[in-house]
Amino acid sequence: MAAQKNGKDCAGRRSKRMEVLSETDVLIVGAGPVGVTLAALCGRLNLRTCVIDKLPSMQMQPRAMALDNEALRILQLAGLDEASFSRFEVPQVRLRSTSFGQFARMNTKGLVDGHPMLISFFQPELELALLESLTRYPSVQLLRPVEWFETIEDDEGCTVSLRCADGGVRRVRAKFVVGADGASSLVRRSMNVGFKGSTYQEDWLVVDALNVDKEFSHVEFSCDPQRPTAHIPGPGSRQRWEFMLHPGEIAEDMLKHETIKKLQIERTAVYRFHARTAAVFQQGRTFLVGDAAHVSPPFIGQGLVSGLRDAANLAWKLAWVVRAQANSRILSSYHTERQPHVWAMIQLAKWMGILVMPRSRWAALLVHGFAKIATRIPGLRSLIVDIKIKPKNRFRLGLFAPRRFGNRFEHGNHLVQGRLESSTGEVLLSDEVLGHHFQLVGIGIDPQEYLTSIQRDVWERIGGKTTVLLARDSVGRAGWVDLDDSFGVRRFPHGWVVAVRPDKVIVADGEPQRTDAIVQTIVGLLQ
Ligand SMILES: Cc1cc2nc3c(=O)[nH]c(=O)nc-3n(C[C@H](O)[C@H](O)[C@H](O)COP(=O)(O)OP(=O)(O)OC[C@H]3O[C@@H](n4cnc5c(N)ncnc54)[C@H](O)[C@@H]3O)c2cc1C
Known part of the structure; x- marks a missing residue:
């Protein structure tokens, strides 16, 4: 094993056999937004937690921009207050087509469980607030740049091998390891579980602009098969455009476009979207959360939200097992409860993708026409307009009592917040x-x-x-x-x-x- 051959610890000392240097209850691989939220939740539960990241500082690429009320409730649970990152409350999502004009809209105005139904935000600002919040928890340690490369599990726990910036190797004993290491997760690969689903054929160019003086208050999808585009207002004077690129087209061509040339561009990136989930979210003492466990096309802005749901579901279960207040068997309910909901959300995102990026004019006529008619049929209308189509975060199977006659609350659902x-x-x-x-x-x-x-x-x-x-x-x-x-x-x-x-x-x-x-x-x- 490379680690033993190199035989160096983080301080650069050489040793023949690497010794276990420290011990923790939970080791989280990846200090992205999901890993850090999980670390904050573990901190609130007084779990000894070590969160590591191979990068010296957080990622700055333009990624998540929208969060729903469920995500905000979880961030509240993780101890983040409303003022810790700026947000813009988005009242509506509109879909436009070349043939029908606006053919559907979704109302996102109002509060659910004490939080706005939909906000836009600046991901680096949220991540910074989350990272800063970790300093409140003495039981949480953040180490970077430190790279995970191996976990060896035994009956008592895990021996985790980490590579430090100087190439030295450090061994940490952890009761549990959580892979929050993003879509290309090495932790997931080491588990040898599948990552089933599909990858889109097209690339998308994401352009974040600053100081945009033209006011824009709703999310708009222009579902033109020639050039599917999303336009999203951000907090302050930020706005985002996302453009589908055609085969052979490169980002530089698109950046020469008249609309974009006028903008003060803050950052750009080209992505290919995926719709995939790991076959299992747990193997022994190792768990997967966030993009390591599932990736979703961003058409309904649920990738990060799903990861936050993972963190909220897993954190307390780990705490109860570590404190010996519950049997480790309860941990299997993490996969049972989370995986079906994640998959349902991914299916909804794919369905939205069919509306946003129809393959041809004929396909556009068909799907947009159908959606337009659906918004006029009373039973179907609220599915779209009031977003009743969004899968509820309630479990069919899991760690709760079965419902029986006489119950007045839905077991496996979340209690309202008031x-x-x-x-x-x-x-x-x-x-x-x-x-x-x-x-x-x-x-x-x-x-x-x-x-x-x-x-x-x-x-x-x-x-x-x-x-x-x-x-x-x-x-x-x-x-x-x-x-x-x-x-x-x-x-x-x-x-x-x-x-x-x-x-x-x-x-x-x-x-x-x-x-x-x-x-x-x-x-x-x-x-
Ligand atoms: C264009 C775009 C738009 C999006 N829009 C939305 C949206 O509006 N709403 C939404 O909810 N989601 C959205 N998403 C999805 C969202 O951005 C991701 O789901 C989220 O950022 C994933 O967070 P994460 O913490 O799971 O992973 P990441 O943020 O990828 O973090 C993983 C971390 O693990 C570290 N790491 C990797 N390997 C190792 C290792 N071996 N050792 C140590 N550290 C390691 C990495 O350095 C990284 O910091 C969007 C995504 C894209 C691409």
Whole structure:
């Protein structure tokens, strides 16, 4: 093995046999936006975490520009506040064709779970904010430039071989390794799992411009088969254009175009898009997240969002296993829960690709005509206009109790987020109140009152807490007031209990008298 032959550690010392220099709970390979978000979530959960990147500083290529409310909620969970990176709220996405003019639009105005439905942003600014946030967590260490090249797994953990900038090799013991090393992931290749899917034939030129004085407030796809183009407004005076290139055409030709010549170009890049996912997201103690696990054409702006969903799903599971509050068997639910949703999103992105880049005028007439008609048929209209077609981030199988008759909340779905007010008048979003714990959320009741002291101990031992939600008009009771009736406190005159995981996925629910049974169910799921 090259590492042993070279026999040098990061400080440049030579040694015959490399020794294990340090130890961590989680080693994350790749400090891109997904790896760093995962590191921040691990930091919040007090996991000893080491995140490494082979590059000395972050990537500056023009990539993600749009995030949805789910992504913003996960960034909130990772401790990033709204002001930490600039954003532009996008109210609408429009699709235009040469034959029909505007043939479809999607409404993206408004808030869902406390966050705008769609924003545009500047990826390097977000990544910088995420990197800076890591300094808040003493248990998180960022090392760069350090390259991963091998993991050897045993019963107790992994020995990971890393190459430092000076060519020296360092060995780290980690309980778990996460490959967040992007689309060409070496970690994925070392796992020998497939990366099924397809690669597009065409290249796209991405042009980011600064100081654009012409105002532009919506995302627009010009779905002309001669030249499919996307135009996206950014925060400040930034705007992006994406142009499909024809075979044989090079970026330089396109950059001579009149529209582009007038722009103050900040950066450009040429990409070929992929629609692929790894066959498995976990192998033993190694996991894949973000582009290492799946890549999506960017037509619906979900590549990074999917990666953030991975991070939120995986972080707490690793923490519970490391703290011995759960059996390592729960880790297999990461793949079970994430992979089907990732694949559904990729299929939607491909479908959008058919609208954006039809192969010919005839194909354009057909698909754009169909979409135009669909937006006039009541049942189909909301699929497009209200984006109901977007796959919901809820699981069919996974780490939650099966639904049974009498349940009022959808197990495997995410609990809504709303504004809550404390008895002292402090107003917080509910995820802040629920924190990074399992929670028994008492709707109109205190779940503690329905547990014996032994059951309370059991609940605490598995990392559980309780929270009381009250209606606006409840007087003199301890708890958080559901300011906007997001949790429907009034719908439950005799109270209700909902159990949620640290990532806010609903695990079980029932009448207050079933609180002990709910605790037992969760104990069973974690065993
Ligand atoms: C043109 C374009 C537009 C896009 N638009 C959107 C959008 O609007 N919305 C959206 O959600 N997504 C979008 N995406 C997708 C999004 O950019 C990616 O999904 C996201 O950046 C991936 O982040 P990541 O952290 O998984 O991987 P990356 O950002 O690729 O990070 C991987 C890191 O791993 C490091 N690394 C690699 N190998 C090693 C190794 N052996 N050892 C150590 N470090 C290593 C790399 O240096 C890199 O820093 C777009 C993509 C493109 C190309």
